[in-house]
Amino acid sequence: MNTALLKKTLRLLAEMAVIGALFLLGGKLAAWLGWPIPGGVMGLALLLLLFACGVLKPAMLQLGAGWLMAEMLLFFIPALMSLLDYGALVRDEGWRILLVIALSTLVVMVVTALTVEWVCRWSLHREP
Amino acid sequence: MPLFWLLLTLLAYLGSRWLYRRSGRYLLSPLILVPVLLLAVAIPLHTAYAEYARNTHWLMGVLGPVTVAFAVPIWQQRALLARHWPALLTGMVVGSSASIASSWGLAHLLALDTATSLSLVPRSITTPFAMPLAQDLGGVPELTAVFVMFTGVLGALFGGVLLRWLPLRTPLARGALFGVGAHGAGVSRAQEVGSEEGSVAGLVMVLTGLLNLCAAPLLALLL
Structure with a gap:
């Protein structure tokens, strides 16, 4: 077996284990504090804290975090299959739902881009 | 089997x-x-x-650990955030408000049922944040994932066209358009436009998700 590949795989698994542990710890912490925050968000905050204290460096988790984010689609495919139970909804409201999504997406994109552009130009204007 | x-x-x-x-x-x-x-x-x-x-x-x-992993791009792009936070924060707040208001308003205008309308509200943020938000609001998280997917597919298509039509001079505005409007699918498109656009889109996608999730109690009161 290729040792470089083996090393990379072990490293990927170790990094994902650290991220997974932070997720579980985040969930426990949120439950203990009684805060209505998902474990993932609490874990994200913990990880940012660890970066800020210098306990961990982003490079140490780059491989695992990169893999999780790159393959994210795989993890929500099962949710998409809920469509199997919504045949009636798709038939009765499908086109209206698509229309809402399409129009709203256009609105969001135009409004966001123009807002950011205006704030940028305005601040450039102020500081010569 | x-x-x-x-x-x-x-x-x-x-x-x-x-x-x-x-x-x-x-x-x-x-x-x-x-x-x-x-x-x-x-x-x-x-x-x-x-x-x-x-x-x-x-x-x-696994979407939970994915949320934790989002800390890495936030930390790596913190210089970008420190320099441009007024523009990015304003864009995220205004864009998210436009998303929630237009999804909710159009759903009512077209007489969709309440569960569907509520599931449409988080549709422009990334799935790991959108599903818990749908849960908080009383929508159906799985349906929200479906709407998020359609938003990504349509947003990635619209984004390219909008870039040609809108007078956007800054990579910040071009990146935010994709990050707030079309989450993950938008970030991939933004990376094709330019590396700065890609970084902005990735950062904005994660922060918009966080922002929306934090606003959940407020939204639950309003909707």
């Missing part, structure tokens, strides 16, 4: 990812091809969602 759906899901995902990387055709991207393939097998077999989910639902559990 108990693991049939899990194996089919993994195979469809790996196959589609390989095809998309080789061909670069948007219609072959896993975001579109995998659900289409799986539905094409499941619908003729009259498979219920519960049956499909029995051995595959644990995949959704």
Whole structure:
């Protein structure tokens, strides 16, 4: 077996284990504090804290975090299959739902881009 | 065969990812091809969602650790955030408000039922944040994931056209358009436009998700 590949795989698994542990710890912490925050968000905050204290460096988790984010689609495919139970909804409201999504997406994109552009130009204007 | 759906899901995902990387055709991207393939097998077999989910639902559990992993891009882009936070924060707040108001308003205008309308509200943020937000608001998280997917597919298409029409001079505005409007699918498109646009889109996507989730108690009161 290729040792470089083996090393990379072990490293990927170790990094994902650290991220997974932070997720579980985040969930426990949120439950203990009684805060209505998902474990993932609490874990994200913990990880940012660890970066800020210098306990961990982003490079140490780059491989695992990169893999999780790159393959994210795989993890929500099962949710998409809920469509199997919504045949009636798709038939009765499908086109209206698509229309809402399409129009709203256009609105969001135009409004966001123009807002950011205006704030940028305005601040450039102020500081010569 | 108990693991049939899990194996089919993994195979469809790996196959589609390989095809998309080789061909670069948007219609072959896993975001579109995998659900289409799986539905094409499941619908003729009259498979219920519960049956499909029995051995595959644990995949959704990995979305929690994905949320934790988002800390890495936030930390790496903190200089960008420190320099441009007024523009980015304003864009995220205004964009998210526009998303929530237009989804909710249009859903009412077109007389969609309440559960569907509530599930539409988080549709422009990334799935790991959108599903818990839908839960908080009283929507259906799985339906929200479907709406998020359609938002990504449509947003990635619209974004390219809008870039030609809108007078945007800054990479910040071009990146924010994709990050707030079309989450993950938008970030991939933004990376094709430019590396700065890609970084902005990735950062804004994560922060918009966080912002929306933090606003959940307020939204629950309003809607």
